Amino acid sequence: MNRATVLRKKLSAPGMLIAPGAYDGITAKLIEQAGFPLVYMTGAGTSASLGYPDYGLVTMTEMVANAELITRAVNIPLISDADTGYGNELNVTRTVREFESRGVAGIHIEDQVSPKRCGHLDNKEIEALEKYLSKIRAAVAARTNPDFLIIARTDCRASLGFDEAIRRGNASLEAGADMIFIEAPQTMEEVRAIPKQIKGPCLLNVVQGGKTPVVHLEDAEDMGYKIAILPGLLLRAAVQAFDQALDSVKTYHVAPDYLNNTSPQQNFKRFGADEWDAIRSKYALEDKG
């Protein structure tokens, strides 16, 4: 079954889907193995993995290539960051076609002026609502599978206020968006108010150290959110673990002891060794591994 359709089925069941953020094949596989129903591709993480901050430097081509790599690494559906859609209605049309044709189940498109920046940074510039709604309509018209999820994200909370964010969310639903993502609400009251005031499904962005207070995921589900994404979870965890391992080698001239608990072969199992071993057996190839 097409993964956009799989995602729609999961969303039609009661409850909230939790989607940690991936930025490569390793993170994607670990998310799937941990049993999550959905993976999210983070633009900030994709930028970081290319060696850039999330300042709108990465092209649509690079985002789509990374999304394709992630969908290939896992069997669960992927929703992806698609920034501003990379231009006007024509660019958005191409963006939706590119992501959809790579097997992505849905994308979010935001109302920042391009080049955008991370939603939890300051001084974001916001597009006029009519212009943004026209892009949402273009995105909806561009998909070939009606199950491909178009998530409308508004970044206007910081500059235009919470009421305008709600107004933009509801207007986006009327323009055909399937789900609403109000970026960076600033208080717990706002977090709670979003699913009540938005007349459709809502996505919650859980950012550690960002502008939104930390919400327990069970509470988010009770509030009525349908998806919670944790974009930076693994990138931050990885950075800490990497720093620790590098520090150990620098200081003690030896890899940290805890890394000796797994063999290389055990590590390969996390990345599909069993599947490839089965292919090896099928063709009776000699096992030199």
Added chain:
Amino acid sequence: MERPTKKLRELLKKPELLKAPGVVDAIGARLVASAGFDAIYMTGAGTAASRLGWPDVGLLTMSEMVDNAQRIAEASGLPLIADADTGYGGPLNVRRTIQCYERAGVAAVHIEDQQWPKRCGHLEGKTLISAEQMATNIRAACDARVDADFMIIARTDAIAVEGFDRALERAKMYEEAGADMVFVEAPRTMEQLKAIPEALSVPSLFNMAASGKTPFLTASEIQNLGFKLVIYPNFVLLSAIPVMQRVLLELRAGGSIKDLASQATSFTDFFDLLGMDEVKALEARYSVDDKSRVGY
């Protein structure tokens, strides 16, 4: 091998006009090189046409443009002047754009003062960024290059939007911001064409577009006006289209390629164009045995 950036700077020092036909792919690159041109141009409109089959309305990404430029630079072996549209954003994006084009082996790029998504300079409905924003982009571009010979060509699309006088003012601002060459897009009269190189102290680029908005001139007429470089962005591609259409019609009507073959490039000429000699020389060098050597 001489750096293409240095080669281009040297070619532009010569008194005669430098001619750079535009291509969209590696085959075109081979054709331009074998026709004996000293420089080559990558057209954004043609690249959009070739890679997407869509008109030039700002749908290609920087990644796609750089990928195409790298192939053309490599296949032609000539200094490549490449279209880099608007630089794809603000000064930070421009910085990355220049780094990517330079690493791809390009000798020069032009960046323009249109709003993204841009459109072909000879289409209507263009909108501009401010001259100050563009000057900042030019400074960012100049700062971003590693090789000082890498050329930054500032293009202004202002004639159609703000008029000729304002376009010339913009051109001068971009020159002051550090541009190595200026490209005033779509001038419409001989008076305008004469005024451009006169007003500027850096060299000027002449875009011999096929749209008809700019008068059709010979190379010596262009040179006499004071331009240093002429690009023919899509003319080779446009000339090939009627031939391809005619052949397709004949094939659809059920004709044999026997009747058409005499007008087409032969199978062997085709491979020769693509560097069969180089392949043979490499086989000889690595002593590939006679039976496995490639041949016609």
